[in-house]
Amino acid sequence: MHHADADPPGRRASTGHPLLRAALALGCALALAAPAAAADGAPAGRSPARERVIVGGDQSYPPYEFLDQQGRPAGFNVELTRAVARTVGLEVEFRLGRWADMRRALEAGEIDALQGMSYSEERAKEVDFTPPSLIVHHAIFARKGDRPVRSLADLAGKEVLVLRDGIMHDTLRREHPEVKVVPADTHADVLRQLAAGRHDYAVMAKLPGLYLVRELGLSNLTAMDQPAAVERYGFAVRRGNEALAGRLAEGLAIVRNTGEYQAMADAWLGVLEPRGPTAQQVVRWGAFVVIPLVLLLATMAAWSRTLHRQVTRRTADLTREIAERKQKEEELRANQLQLLQADKMAALGVLVSGVAHEINNPNGLILLDLQVLDDVLRDATPILDAHARDHGDYPLGSLRWSRLRDALPRMISDALDASRRVKRIVEDLKDFARQESPELRDGVSIDEVARTAARLVEALLKKSTERFELALERGLPPIRGNPQRLEQVLVNLLVNACQALPDRSRGIRLRTFLDEARGAVCVEVRDEGVGIEPAHLARLTDPFFTTKRDTGGTGLGLAVSAGIVKEHGGTLEFESAPGQGTAVRVVLPAARREAA
Structure with missing residues (x-):
């Protein structure tokens, strides 16, 4: 009798590999060595006194247990269960389906035993285990090229595929809650999702994983060398069914001692072992x-x-x-x-x-x-x-x-x-x-511009310093410019100089002079104030940059002044050192004497 929820033929484990066909042949020979069996696994000509048990298993867990291409139970667990049942006089009926369904069926009493279940202390509170029939190594599977991980603890924060209600599902939920567990119904689904690029890693038994990777053609997957977990694996019966657990344990011991167990293990569990080359x-x-x-x-x-x-x-x-x-x-x-x-x-x-x-x-x-x-x-x-x-x-x-x-x-x-x-x-x-160009006129005297700017801030100068000097060089050539806009520049510079003085004993000097090497008329405002940090000099004309934010500075005065000077074809130059004062020069092109 076969489980109604079996995977369609496309999802069943293939038996096309030569070594697996040899394993199946050996399994058939072992079955034929006993009395002839019925199609559902019960011995032909059985005695009415034989007890009938229903044994469940995973339909997609090769080479331990799976449904072959004809939908029949196959694998190491199936052959071992038949041998154990024959030894202790049990008639066995197999039901293979999704693992989560089989686990619930055991708890509900719909089946009597599971022929393969990993042991844990939590599971031992729900079912009774026989001595283990196998030691199963679990591995972390990843896509080739992904970052390798060494242990389950390294999976923190990652999305990890596992078999629903499998031992790794239980272990990660219990011991590693920081891992984002993604359950799937079958091991094949686990590996297909990982190969398709969904989620980060998968954890499952290494031998079935390698088998399915090869059979499904998932060439972009690889298993980490370091074992993620080592679990005891064997028969499990309903809690309290000590009689059945004892008989299965007895049969397992007999099958081990007769050598039949080793023959089945060699046939089924060695299908992926590479053979060495000949001389x-x-x-x-x-x-x-x-x-x-x-x-x-x-x-x-x-x-x-x-x-x-x-x-x-x-x-x-x-x-x-x-x-x-x-x-x-x-x-x-x-x-x-x-x-x-x-x-x-x-x-x-x-x-x-x-x-x-x-x-x-x-x-x-x-x-x-x-x-x-x-x-x-x-x-x-x-x-x-x-x-x-x-x-x-x-x-x-x-x-x-x-x-x-x-x-x-x-x-x-x-x-x-x-x-x-x-x-x-x-x-x-x-x-x-302001984007428009100022109205420039010829014949502007920079000395008159300087005198006017000094008069406009006369009150602030008297309040800020006891020593203000106005030094105007006679005979300077005229310039082409806008007197009001230039006065605005000098007023800004004089206000800044006043604000830089720590006390009234420090002085300010406003002077004009001719730079013959550059053919330029210059106006310089020099103060004996606190000075400017070298790191700030390059940013003084940036809009909204100010070192006086706490005293109401907006960072626009020098930016506006630099724009006005640039409109006049000139430049604004700065010299300063902390504690030694600051000098600001407005350099404007002088008109040719012929034009003057």
């Missing part, structure tokens, strides 16, 4: 391999000498080419950095122009409303005070008027200051984002 094969292989190898080595030796001379010449050429290439790569890298910076500045200008417009409108409304609220509060305070005198302190909003009376003016004042600060930042953003 004739060794000689033939030596002739085909050694002689061509000697000829190849001789040819390579001659070729090596020729190559050595060519390599020496080529090495000198490559050394020169590498040096030239490195120089060109450095130049290319510098040009790329300049292009990236230019592109970043252009994109940032477009962005801040829109942002400034969107912020300015609501901020103007906030500023106007806050001023109105400030006036309202001044007028309402006497009224609210009178109400407090007549009726006592009272809640206004969520706070008492006695607390709000002092807090509200300060809150409105802080809000007004913050709104004005937002307005200043927006104006700086608009200046930074």
Whole structure:
């Protein structure tokens, strides 16, 4: 009698391998040596007194147990069960199906025994085991090229395929909860999914795994050499059925002692063992391999000498080419950095122009409303005070008027200051984002620009330092430019110089001079302040970069100034050292004297 859930012929273990056919032939001979058996495994002409037992097993676990191409039970376990049953006078009926179904059938009493089950202490609480018939080695299977693993602990965090309700399923759930266990119904399904690229690894008995890999043609799979687990494997009966367990154990001992067990093991479990080569094969292989190898080595030796001379010449050429290439790569890298910076500045200008417009409108409304609220509060305070005198302190909003009376003016004042600060930042953003060229005119005196800038910040200069010097060189050639925009640059530089002074004893000097070597008119603002770290010098004109974030700096002043100077065809240069002050020079091209 065969199990109704047997795999279709395409999923059953093949018997086409010559060694497996020999094993099947030996199994048939062993069966014929006993009294003739019926088709379902019961001996022909059996005595009515013989006890009938139903033995279950896995339908896809070759070479231990499986359904052959005709759907009949086959394998080492089947032959061993028949021999044991014959020895102790039992009539056996085989039912092979999916392992999980067979395990539940034993628990439900639908079958009497499983002919092969790995032992564990947890399983021993549910079923009774006989002495083991085999020691089964389990291995980790992986796709070729994947990272090898040595133990079950190395599978942490991986998706691992196992047989549903098999010993490795139980072991991983119990001892390695960090492993993501993926159960499959049959060992063939386990290996097919792994070969198809689903999940990371598989764990199963090594001999059935190698057998199925070969029979299914899964050439991209390999088994790790290190055993993942070693399990005792034998008969299991329902818990409490000590009589059947004893008879099976007795029959197993008899079959071992008669030598029949070893014959079956050699037939079924040696089907994958490689045979050693014969002496004739060794000689033939030596002739085909050694002689061509000697000829190849001789040819390579001659070729090596020729190559050595060519390599020496080529090495000198490559050394020169590498040096030239490195120089060109450095130049290319510098040009790329300049292009990236230019592109970043252009994109940032477009962005801040829109942002400034969107912020300015609501901020103007906030500023106007806050001023109105400030006036309202001044007028309402006497009224609210009178109400407090007549009726006592009272809640206004969520706070008492006695607390709000002092807090509200300060809150409105802080809000007004913050709104004005937002307005200043927006104006700086608009200046930074301005794309149109300034209206430039000829004949601009840089001395007049410097004097005007100094007058605009005169109050701040007197407050910040006791020593301010204005040194203007006479006879400077005029420049082409926009006086108001240049004044904005110098005002920014003078404000920065004032903010850099730790006390009023430190000085600031504003001077103009002619750089004849470059044909340029220069304006320099030098302070005796705290100086700038060398790492920050290269970023001073980057938008939003500032070393004064905690004192209200926006990082836009120097960025705007650098843009204005660039519009005039000039450059902004910095010299500084921590604790020694800072010098900033505006270098502008001088007009030709003929044009002047």
